[in-house]
Amino acid sequence: MxxxxxxxxxxxxxxxxxxxxxxxxxxxxxxxxxxxxxxxxxxxxxxxxxxxxxxxxxxxxxxxxxxxxxxxxxxxxxxxxxxxxxxxxxxxxxxxxxxxxxxxxxxxxxxxxxxxxxxxxxxxxxxxxxxxxxxxxxxxxxxxxxxxxxxxxxxxxxxxxxxxxxxxxxxxxxxxxxxxxxxxxxxxxxxxxxGTKQIYRFQLRYHVSNPSISPGVSQVALPPDTNYQKIQYTAIQPKPDSIEKDKDGNWIATFTVGGQKEMDITAEGYATVFLEPTTQVPSGRPDKAYTQPQKYWETQDPEIQKLAKQLKTPQAIYNYVAKTLSYSYERLNQQTQSRFGAVEALKRPTEALCQEFTDTFIALARAAGIPARELNGFAYTANPRLRPLSLVADVLHAWPEYYDAEKQQWIQVDPTWGNTTGGVNFFTLLDLNHIVFAIHGVLSEKPYPAGMYKIAGKEEKDVLVQVDRGVPQDDIHVSLETDVRLPSEFGVFSQTDLLVRNLTGSAWYDIPVDIAVSQGLSLEKGTQKSIPILLPYQVEKARIIIGPSLVFTQNTGKVEASVGDTTTSYETTVGRNLLPLALGIGAVILAGAAGGVLVLKRRR
Structure with a gap:
């Protein structure tokens, strides 16, 4: 400070x-x-x-x-x-x-x-x-x-x-x-x-290559939604084959790269950063993987174990790290910066960069049984001496987050800036200056965040971020297709996969799937009436199961499905007309019963 x-x-x-x-x-x-x-x-x-x-x-x-x-x-x-x-x-x-x-x-x-x-x-x-x-x-x-x-x-x-x-x-x-x-x-x-939120406009470039003579697949981590930020992509070029969410919440985009070819991928959009964490983005309760040791997070080291038993809480661990380590501006200016890990950082406390503050917090938290992980990304700063940025290439900052079991939320903190600002509290509330590019929890090094996808000869600035005052209006917009599966010879129900394609660059959560059927049809158990998450440009399936409204009947009718402002419909035939068969069986049973009565009468 x-x-x-x-x-x-x-x-x-x-x-x-x-x-x-x-x-x-x-x-x-x-x-x-x-x-x-x-x-x-x-x-x-x-x-x-x-x-x-x-x-x-x-x-x-x-x-x-x-x-x-x-x-x-x-x-x-x-x-x-x-x-x-x-x-x-x-x-x-x-x-x-x-x-x-x-x-x-x-x-x-x-x-x-x-x-x-x-x-x-x-x-x-x-x-x-x-x-x-x-x-x-x-x-x-x-x-x-x-x-x-x-x-x-x-x-x-x-x-x-x-x-x-x-x-x-x-x-x-x-x-x-x-x-x-x-x-x-x-x-x-x-x-x-x-101010309660900040809006940033970004342009990110990823450089990937395929040395094989055959077509191959490359994956990159796109900045994801978190409980502190909302991402809206305006363009991803070329369009990815798919975007999937991994266990940490990263958005992993897959691209097909031709044999012995290079590909430049550009992602543009807006990031809205919130001061308080929200519950919109589902994260789930972390499992034991988030308290396990990893490279750079040596939770089983005796000194780490000793400190964890003394500190016990996230607040105490944050205070200890922010006060014990000292930020090294001299090391920041070096051309190469190796990553120490928590144990080495405690041995060399005056040589720490943001990565050392982060690794030490995570190791101590995990050793104390507190789920913790690393965030890599961009941190906006007007004064790099008070709020320094210190990772290589275009990836400018690293900071940790821990899981608060009572709030059921991941909570971001920044002990690095707590140290360099002379005590500003980056534990209780972070700020509006941190944009997450990648989350490291299951592994301590992957996936790589934007700015680290480089090819020799293309050493250019690949991360461009600037403050903006507004973000374009974005509403859910999808396309719908149906894959109708007719019932088997003795089947009664029809099963249809409703293919929902997100046409926007935003992710949507808990999306209702509204289904209406004509007379004679009924929705059956197992029909999916909502989609938990639909990532940008992603295709998700919603299963629709239709049966007859009355047993022993066969009906043909119309099914109408709506998601957002888009509706599609299809016809389907369900059930089997079992009434003639039932009548025939009933007649046989009645005839048999009548014959039995006549025999009994003659014996008298």
Missing amino acids: RTWIFTIVLFLFSLFFSVPRIFAVSEFTTTLRAQYTVDARGNTHVKQEIRIVNNISTIYVTQYSFDVGSTTLQNVRVIGKDGAALPTSVTTTGGNTHIALHFPDKVVGKDKERIFIIEYDHPDIAVVAGNVLEVDIPSLVKPDQFQTYSAVLQVPASFGDPVRVEPSTYIPKHTDQTYEMTFNQAYKGVHVLF
């Missing part, structure tokens, strides 16, 4: 001499009131009013300096209580801006106060992206220098009420034009999020 470092140079004053020395903070009472005014574009004007009160009559302040964790500050100025500019020097070094000022006058005497105001424009405090405003007010490195500290955030009222605020205690103030929040003693910084 961005931080402020304050330095005060103090002098001893007497009638005879002035000698500099170091004094305790208690010799002054210092108050800081910082106001952050954010406009509709995310530009932030910072105004810091600082009051320094002398607690001892012979000590006063002659200089003051502080550092801001950014090198892009603009329009820095410092004024005194009277509005006059104070001598100020501004330098940048080591990623920080250093502001130093000198006081030309002397404020001497107990309870005397010096008031001055520091103003500047800060481009990194707030980010407006699409439908979302995100604000990060920095923490104070030396909070004990300030006896009183308040941070006031003011944003346009058009952003609405915040959906995530840390710390949660603040004083709100509404006007027609602005929304204001006052935080008292917020020494650890402030994080505020406005």
Whole structure:
């Protein structure tokens, strides 16, 4: 997280001499009131009013300096209580801006106060992206220098009420034009999020090849729906042979590639990311595979086992990983980055990248009996130092998720960003910046996410993602075909497979199949009246079983099936006319019974 470092140079004053020395903070009472005014574009004007009160009559302040964790500050100025500019020097070094000022006058005497105001424009405090405003007010490195500290955030009222605020205690103030929040003693910084969803537009390219002389099959992982995101494809070229969902929830697209041929696959569309997990996407309760060891997730290692027994909960594991590992910007800049795994990451805690934070969380969670898995994908960031991206090629970020048995939900967390932002809580609520490309649970390395399907000589950028403000309207639209199976010679029922082809780039869930039959026909047990999931461009079957409405009859009638706004119909003949046979059998039985009666009568 961005931080402020304050330095005060103090002098001893007497009638005879002035000698500099170091004094305790208690010799002054210092108050800081910082106001952050954010406009509709995310530009932030910072105004810091600082009051320094002398607690001892012979000590006063002659200089003051502080550092801001950014090198892009603009329009820095410092004024005194009277509005006059104070001598100020501004330098940048080591990623920080250093502001130093000198006081030309002397404020001497107990309870005397010096008031001055520091103003500047800060481009990194707030980010407006699409439908979302995100604000990060920095923490104070030396909070004990300030006896009183308040941070006031003011944003346009058009952003609405915040959906995530840390710390949660603040004083709100509404006007027609602005929304204001006052935080008292917020020494650890402030994080505020406005907006419940974010929309991204993406273009992904996959490069596959078939070295065999015969046609072959290639599979790629397309970004799937999760309980945090909804995907809508506008184009997949060429069209896949099929799209299937694997155990982890990945969408696996299959393509036929000619012998000794290469194929470039392009997937374009929109991703809508939600702040809170939804229940729309069915996931099911994870089985024991999600607590088992895998490569890089060494759950049986003695140290991992020991830590898991101590930590026990997802929250404790997250806190431990975020605080124990340190993000290595130096290693990030290396050309090659090998994956450590959890055990090696704990041995080299200062060399971690996002993959190490993720692997360590998963290994500890699984060792504690908590189902956990890895997410690979894209993470939108306006400040790569605070929220770094560190995987190779175009796959930019990795983060874990764990299964909450009480909520029956997978919960995404990001200990990497929890570390690099200096403590912003990415456990309770993630954010709107993470897009999942691939899910690793059954295996720790596959399927490969978008950005890792490369061919020698085609080292180009294959992941393009940008914020958008809207997504095209999309309603379920299908085509229907029927495969009618006539009843066997002695059969009574007809069975029909209704082939439902999704013509859209979205997945649909719990889709009703409405079936109507004409008089004389009836729907039989085993008829499928809904489709649990229909993936983009996928074909699913719904079985329809028709029988006669009355026994011993044979009927021909019409069956009408509807899915969404599409309807199809067909004729079918069901049942057997068994009435003549039944009458004949009945006559024989009656004749036999009558003959028996006559015989009995003659014997009398």
